[in-house]
Amino acid sequence: MNKSLSERLLDGDRFALSKILSEVDNATQFGEQTSDELYSHTGGAWIIGITGSPGSGKSTLVNSLALCLSEQGKKIAILAVDPSSPFSGGSILGDRVRMRDLYGKPNIFIRSVSSRGHLGGISSSTFRLARIFDAAGFDTILIETVGIGQNEIEVSKLAHTTIVVEAPGFGDEIQAIKAGILEIADILVVNKSDLPGSDATVSALVGMIDLGYPSKEEQITPWIPPIIKVSSSKGEGISELITLMDAHRDYMREHGLDREIETRAAIGEIGDEVERWVWEKYLNPKTNSELAALIAQIGKRELSPQAAARQLIGKLKL
């Protein structure tokens, strides 16, 4: 008897994996069914989000990490979130370089996913594709996303460990963005450490960490994001980074925080689906005659949008 695609995926068949990833990414019915079927096989992978400004050398870092981890005998998946939106940053070139470096490595699987979806950040596809890799027995899933706007926040909701990559020499305005990064970074990498200015960048980050994590008594010892200098192109600092990643994983598991992340991710994912449904089915004046009537009243200045919203919410039965 022929094995199903799911069974072949569980046996490690790369073709089956590839086919299922496409079906899931395209949200076909087969993809949804397979996704549901395979869910019971998930939970083994450690998901690592890697984000940073364009030009910080994320892709090279991800490649170096993947190579180093695969040499340790691990199975590595790379999910590269390609913004279909304007914020591209030269992904085509990056992919070509990547293909050359990682071509033919049996323990590394690369998949691009576009960041379509109204939330602007990483799409719900990313969540689902990560689970397929998880079911397929990959030990580590590296999700690479361009850190502009919401992307970096989104990836931190899904990832067990979030790595924020900086490079020396950005202007003050870009530096200012970093203030928000403290909230999501588990590890801060100053990449391109061979460039001038990397020590200044480290100092700036140390200062922000000190401000962001004042010493105080907490119930559990807080994880203070370590800062590490790396030169991906020279291969320096990669194994030290992997040691930090392992330490963070141990910390998370010790305090049960990995399960917390997973619960939060699941709520977020359910929420996105519910939200999409509400917008498509309910907030559409073509299908919701009540909304259409309210819009007409608003147009005549008889009712404010706020008052209309209160009327609609008052009738919601969830």
Added chain:
Amino acid sequence: MNKSLSERLLDGDRFALSKILSEVDNATQFGEQTSDELYSHTGGAWIIGITGSPGSGKSTLVNSLALCLSEQGKKIAILAVDPSSPFSGGSILGDRVRMRDLYGKPNIFIRSVSSRGHLGGISSSTFRLARIFDAAGFDTILIETVGIGQNEIEVSKLAHTTIVVEAPGFGDEIQAIKAGILEIADILVVNKSDLPGSDATVSALVGMIDLGYPSKEEQITPWIPPIIKVSSSKGEGISELITLMDAHRDYMREHGLDREIETRAAIGEIGDEVERWVWEKYLNPKTNSELAALIAQIGKRELSPQAAARQLIGKLKL
């Protein structure tokens, strides 16, 4: 008999305006009531969104525009969206410069509003505050927002006219962002036209406009975003810009597109309220026991988040 605050606002009392703006911004009950009351007085103002990268000189441009319009006898409100998020870009200094330039002008009113709100962009407060200015008889409302991520998209949903400000000399990566700007720009300003490179920036934008608007037969003549060079610091190009703004307003009114924008904005605003309610009340496992039970099943790998979402959506009665 004492006049109410709303009546005093309608009479042009700046103190009453200021007080009501605060109440609306803080979403007090009084603010909500007043907002509803004043809604019937809205519809007269033209709302102009002004967005652009940090460093493009938006604030100076907005100041010059406000001064020039007020000299024409118009009442001008400036709503400066201050990101409370990391993407600040020196707003404090900007505000101080602004205060000095515009201090004591009776026809100009400035108000900062923070971009709080989970959508990352301009907050629903911005919509409500704009309406208060509208009711108070302001002719033009200039909404200034930092063009990173979603903000520029958000402001274009509310504004009748969206102006995108660029400055010469940004790197290629930032330039790439512009591809998405075509979708929202009604007028493109190349600011700091006295700097070298401004002609190259104009050429790049012309090229993108040509690609984005291929000649084809349409039902109505499309509005092709004009590109204008301005030096706000030298005051050059401002009155030409105002002429373009007037032309765009006439175009929008002629084709009834201003009312379309308002309808879309109202749906967006209602949607944001409904969405917030759904997240707070429905997607909270502490108050929704059904969700909590589904989350427990997900944790045991018995049910995928997608399948859980489908179950919840199946039970929604909207």
